[in-house]
Each structure stands twice: as C-alpha cells, then as structure tokens.
Amino acid sequence: MAWTEAKLIAEAILDGFERHYRLFRACTGEARARFERADWPAVQAAARARISYYDTRIGETVALLRREFHLRDPSDALWQRVKVEYLRLLPLHRQPELAETFYNSVFCRLFDRRYYDNRYIFVWPMISTEHLEAEVPIYRPYYPTRDGFARVLARILTEAGFERPFRAPRHDLRCLLRALRERLPTAQTRQQNFQLAVLRSPFFRNKAAYLIGKAINGADQIPFAIPILNDEQRGLYVDTLLVGEDELSDIFSFSRAYFMVDTEVPAAVVEFLRPLLPRKGKAELYTAIGLQKFGKAEFYRDFLKHLRHSADEFVIAPGIRGMVMCVFTLPSFPFVFKVIKDRFPPQKEMSREAVKEKYQLVKLHDRVGRMADSWEYSHVAFPAARFSPALRALLEEECAGSLEHDGEHLIIKHLYIERRMAPLNLYLQEADAEDARHAVAEYGDAIRQLAAADIFPGDFLFKNFGVTRRGRVVFYDYDELCYLTECNFREIPEAPYPELELADEPWYSIAPADVFPEEFETFLLTDPRIRTLFRELHGELLDPGWWRERQSHIRRGRLEDVFPYPEARRFPAPAAPRGVGAQAIG
Secondary structure, three states, rough: HHHHHHHHHHHHHHHHHHHHHHHHHHHHHOHHHHHHHHHHHHHHHHHHHHHHHHHHHHHHHHHHHHHHHOOOOOOOOHHHHHHHHHHHHHOOOOOHHHHHHHHHHHHHHHOOOHOOOOOOOOOOOOOOOOOOOOOOOOEEOOHHHHHHEEEEEEOOOOHHHOOOOOHHHHHHHHHHHHHHHOOOOOOHOOOOOEEEEEEEEOOOOOOOEEEEEEEOOOOOOEEEEEEEEEOOOOEEOOOEEEEEEHHEEEEEEEOOOOOOOOOOOEEEEEEEHHHHOOOHHHHHHHHHHOOOOHHHHHHHHHHHHHHHHHOOOOOEEOOOOOOOOEEEEEOEEEEEEEEEEOOOOOOOOOHHHHHHHHHHHHHHOOOOOEEEEEEEEEEEEEHHHHHOOHHHHHHHHHHHHHHHEOEEEEEEEEEEEEEEEEEEHHHHOOOOOOHHHHHHHHHHHHHHHHHHHHHHHOOOOHEEEEOOOOOEEEEEEOOOEEEEHHHEOOOOOOOOOOOHHHHOOOOOOOOEEEOOHHHHHHOOOOOHHHHHHHHHHHHHHHHHHHHHHHHHHOOOOOOOOOOOOHHHOOOOOOOOOOOOOOOOOO
C-alpha cells in the first residue's frame, strides 16, 4: 500500500511539472509571433507572466497533494519511497533536471527545512543531462568553404523561419559578409573543415531576435550572434554581427531579462552555449533562457562545492554600508549576499515587505542591461565558523530577526544573492582620466536607459551603482526605486529674495513624488573632475524637461531601443526606396 501511495504521489508531482513546462513552452513558442507583429506591450506582458508560472504550478501541486493524500511527516519512510518512485519516472524524460528541481520545490513548500537533505530531496542531481538530445537536432550545420559564404548566410536567415520578410535582404547580406571578413580569422575560413553551427530556435528578448551560433574549425570555436530587429513599417533587418566571448557575454548579461527560446531539451541548448561563454556557469545560462528556478538550484550546488573546497571567511562587502541591507561576501566567490535589516533609520519610511516588493518589481521588469538580477533564497545554512567576527557582530546587531542558530550552522531565513561588482564610488576614487570618463559616460547611459524602461532609481549616489568586469555600470540598490511615470519632475522656483537661497530649509513646498533634477549636481557631483565630465556628457539629465519628455514617450506607449552592444557596432541603414522615408524603430 505504501509503495502504491508513493507512486501516486510521485506521478502527481511529475504531472504538475509537465503542466508547468507545457505552459512555459506555449508562452515561449509565441515569442516569434509577438516579435513579428511588433507587439511590444505583449512582449513585456508575456515576459512578466512567464516568471510567475513556476510558483503558480507549485501552489497547484501542493494543494492537490494536500487534498488527495494523507501527507505524513517526512521522517516516515513514505517520502523516501516517493523520491525513489519519482526517479523511476525520469530516465527517458527530456527535462529531468528541471523535474528534479520541481520536486524539491514541492517538498520544501510542504515540510520544514530540517528535512532538506539528499534523503528527501535532490540536493545533488541524480539524472545526467550531459548527452541529452532533442528528437530534431538543436542546431543546423553550414559549410561556407563548400557552398560559399553568401549562399550560407542567405540560408541561415531563411531557415530561421521568420514569416515577415526582410526589408532589404541584399543589404543585410552585404553587411554580414563584410563583417565576417573583418572579424573572423581569414585563414580559418578557408579550411575545408570550417563550418558554422547555428541554433535552430532564435532567442527572443524585448524588441530583438538573436540567431546564436559558432564558427568551428577543428578544436576552435568562435561564438557569434546575429541580432535581428523589426522595422515596423518595412520588415525585418539584420542590425549587426557580434563575435567572440565578450560580445556574446554582453547579450547574456546578468543585468538583462530572460530570453524566450523554445526548446524541448534545455540541457542541450546549455551544453551548446557553455564552451562559447566559459565564464558563465550552468546556473547563469539556465537563468538566461528563463529557467531561473533551476538556475537557482544549480547555483546553490556550485556554492556548496565552493564551500567544500575553500577556507576563506565571509566578510563585510567593501563600500559604504546601506541603510536597508547588510551586504557580505566571500572573497574567493564572485557574489554578494544581501540581508534585509530588522530596522531602518527614520529617513527610510518603508517596511520589510516594501523592500521585497522592489526586488520583485526588478525581477519582473525588463532590466535593459542596467539592473542586476538576483536570486532570492530562504533558510540558507552557512558554516558559522566561516563568518569573520566583524561580520558576525554586524549581522547579530542589524539582522538578528533573520538569523537562526543550528549547531555548527548559521541559518539566514531570507536573503538575495547577486553578482559582485566594484562599487562605482570606489572605482572613481582610483580611476585615471580615461577610466573616469568611461565610467561617467556609462553612469549617465545607465540612468538614460533605465528611464527609457520607465525606471527611476530614486537614489543616484555612486555607491548604489557597480562596475562590471566589462566596465559596464549597473544599478543594484532598489529600496528607493519607482516607476518613472510616478514622479513629478519640477524646476526649482526662484527665491522671493536672495537670502532664502542660503537657508537650511527650502523656500518652496515639496510633495512626496516631487523630483528636482537641478539638485543632482549639488548632491552627486561634489568632485569638480566628475562634475565637469558629467556636464559634458550628460548635462541634459539636470534638466526637468528632459525627464518629462521621457515620461511623455512612455505614456504614449513608445518603447525605446536599448542595445546590448555599442551604437558604432550597428550596420548602416539601407537607402530608403524612392518615395519612402526612413522609419524610426520604437
């Protein structure tokens, strides 16, 4: 009887997962049609909705189990039998790694964390995905040496399967051919075994589709991507060619929203991408294709392995301490851990739940390459002996409500984990003239692109922005964040008499949503060197009219273009047909 019940429970959990992945793929599979229709509001709505699918299916499955079965305490042998029965269902499954994670989520929703070990859940994966393949191969091979580059590139664009025509296909091919000759090693492209491998399914995100591939010559693999955009009046067009790990990593950045890429076997897509992006682990790649729950599970496994093979202490993260979060890091591990404080200073009029809502807003929003993604965890066990005395004292003082002590472990009930970056304020202190100019340019571009995405950071202090390995400036402190359209941008009114300008208090009324961009210079740009650079590169950001114009664009439904590559990398536009004016995208 117990084995029969265990089998039924296992089947119910797998049914829940398969319903989830079926709906996930249906939403993802419609990305092509949304892109070709240029239905940008639907693109954004689908991206937000898809993120919630997993938790919704978990809730449904937990409710079904509680309704249909007598769920005993996991110390009973039943749940160990359930895990065995579940494993028997997975050997021929196309997404076994995702199914294991779904099982973990259901179990953890049902029971206390003291049962979170490998006897009951899949702390470590049981089914290998290394050699999983889809029924139809996930990529197409092309042989330019045999068939000619022009013909191969034309086939790549044709076989991508778009129904909407390209507006100027000959122009696109000429630009691609020129870029290939300039950017791929010429000697390699003449080898008989030289080939291009391109994933069958385009990667869709925001207003773009990407064809992802690699140039193969023996053991050498050179990654490339072909971004395709939609001129809403005249058709599709190739925007550029991106080549190499660095340019591809910008597309797959942790500061961008998740791709929609339809795949029966996600493990096969990840295995294709891994040698192309060796700095990114499986966790980040699964997350990049929208499977963030498995990415989160895989990240935790990587973290456990790292703890086992390292000995350094967790320490307070460098930089100015925040008012809302305690932030710590492990120097040998490139991430930071953020814990909400128990109490906030009086000037922070918000609750713990409000902080969580800000992070959820960022999770659901298009991050346009300028907001760091984070993994949210509950009840994470850390080895207590690995905490430095200073960090331990800080957590006990500021975050005691989030801590539990369990023998040799310190349990943090709730935290966020993000990729570690150099705080912009510290970066600027040490930057030479060239690096400072680049950082200030990036800082202003980050503000502009967040505004284009209807995001107002609230707090523009340099300490709330980080600098990535590639020199990109990214916002990561979300407690003051709001929608741009919620703000009221105002000029500072002229003082009735000059003495008022020297008073401690303003001579004009200020409502909660009021923002005075002219004040940014006073509070942010105290260093004359930085002030001069900012005024030269981004002076209009001090003008309330610039901000109101951005609000107007958003309210009219205009979704501006934000590219994950430099403007200079884009191909020139083709000459417009006689009698047709050039059409702006977005």
